[in-house]
C-alpha cells in the first residue's frame with residue numbers, strides 16, 4: 303500500500319475513487335463522497351487529495367485548472383526576458399476568482415498561512431482510496 | 435478511521451459539478467441564508483446575444499440596419515465600444531452561468547422554459563445564491579458612454595432600456611432595473627425618466643462612469659431635477675478602461691482593473707459633492723457601484739482636508755464633503771476584506787457602511803461575491819449583516835418583504851434536502 307499524503311486528524315471513512323491509471327499525470331478527478339467532494343490529483347506519480355471547497359468564498363477549487371506557476375525570467379541586467387509556466391511548481395487554480403494553491407501543500411500561493419483542507423490518499427492494488 | 439466498510443465515490447466527469455453555483459447553494463443553505471432577505475444591487479446580463487431582439491427597438495432605420503446586417507461577433511467587436519482586458523486570466527477562471535456566457539449555462543426546469551432566457555438564467559442563479567431581488571445591469575452597454583457618435587449612444591440606450599424594462603424585468607417580481615441614462619443628452623435623459631419611471635421593477639436610474647460629461651454644468655440640472663422630483667436613486671456604475679491614458683502605463687489588466695473602478699467612481703463622486711448637487715437636489719439618493727469600499731474613506735479624507743483650505747471653491751456646501759458622502763449608498767462588490775478584521779471594521783465605520791452599504795454580487799462576472807462574503811465578516815453584528823445583505827436596499831428601494839425561503843423554490847432550485 304502506498305500512502306501519498308498525511309491525513310487530517312479526525313474520524314474518517316474510506317472511499318474507493320477509481321483506478322490509478324484513470325488519473326492522468328498533471329490531471330485529476332473529482333469524487334463525490336456524498337457529504338463532500340474531493341479532488342484527487344496526480345503530479346510526478348504522486349497523488350494529492352483536497353476538499354472541493356475553496357478557502358476564499360467556498361468555490362469548487364478542485365474543478366479548476368492545474369497549471370505550472372507563472373515565472374518571469376530576468377537577465378543579468380534585471381530586464382524581463384520571458385514568462386514561463388513552471389511545471390515543477392504546480393498550482394491548482396480556483397475557477398471562481400482565480401486564487402492559486404500550491405498542489406503539493408495546498409497552501410495559497412499569495413499567502414502560505416492559508417491552505418486547502420487535505421485528505422489522506424492511498425493506492426492499493428492499483429485502486430485509489432481517499433479517507434474523508 | 436473505519437476501513438471495515440469501504441464506500442464507493444461517484445466520480446464526476448471532467449471534474450465538473452452539476453452547475454456552476456453548486457457550492458454557493460450549499461454554503462447559503464448551511465448559513466440559513468434562504469431565510470434572510472437578500473437584495474443583490476448589481477447583477478449583469480450579457481446582452482450581446484440578445485441584440486437581434488434589442489435591435490427591434492432601435493428607432494433610426496439606418497442604425498437599425500447597421501445592427502441587422504452585422505454578425506453578433508462584429509456587433510461586439512465593431513459597433514459597441516470595447517473594454518480591453520482578459521477577464522478570465524488565460525482560462526484560469528471559468529465563466530459563470532449567465533445567458534450568453536460561453537459555457538456553464540444553467541439547467542432550467544419547465545418553469546424556466548416559459549421565461550425570457552435572460553430572466554430564467556438570472557432567476558436560476560438567484561435561487562442558488564439565496565437572493566430574493568436583483569437589480570439587473572448590462573455588460574458591454576456599460577461602455578456606451580465611450581461611443582464617439584452621440585446619436586448611436588441615444589439609439590442603443592433607448593433600445594436597450596426598452597428591451598430590459600419591457601421584455602426581461604416583467605418576467606418576475608424579483609427582477610428589478612435601473613435604466614441607463616444617456617447623460618450626454620439631457621433632453622433624451624428626460625425622455626427616459628418620463629418613459630420608464632413608475633414602470634414595474636424600475637427602482638431608479640443609472641449613469642455609467644465611463645463617460646466624460648462635466649455633470650456640474652447647468653445643462654444637466656433639468657435631469658437631476660426630474661429625478662429629485664420623483665425622489666429616485668441615481669447610480670453611477672463604474673468600470674475599468676485600460677486604454678485611458680493614466681492606465682496605459684500599466685503592463686497588466688490586474689492594475690487597470692484594480693484602479694480603474696474606484697478611479698472613475700472617485701472622479702464622478704467628487705464632482706457631485708463639490709458642485710453641491712446633494713444640496714440642490716436633496717431627494718436624490720446617490721449611489722456608487724462596483725468600485726469596492728477602500729476608496730471611500732480615502733476620498734473623504736482627501737476632500738475634507740482640501741475643503742478646509744479652499745471652501746470658497748465649493749460655495750454650496752453646508753457641511754464637510756465627507757458628511758455628504760456618508761449619506762451616499764455604495765454597493766459592496768468587490769468586498770475588500772482586509773487581512774485584519776479590525777481594519778475591515780474600521781473601513782466600514784469610516785464610511786458609515788452599516789447604514790449605506792448595499793450587497794452586490796456582480797454575478798455572473800468573474801469577480802462576483804456570494805452573500806457569504808458579507809455574512810461571514812467576523813466583526814459585523816447580526817443586525818449589520820442583515821442590513822447590508824438586504825435591509826438597507828429594501829428601505830432604499832421600498833421593496834416589500836419576500837416570503838422566507840422564496841429564492842429556494844421560485845424557479846425549481848433543488849429541494850433543500852438535496853443541498854448538502
Ligand code: FES
Pocket residue numbers: 356357358359360361362363396397398399400401
Ligand atoms: S472561491 Fe475560490 S477563489 Fe474565490
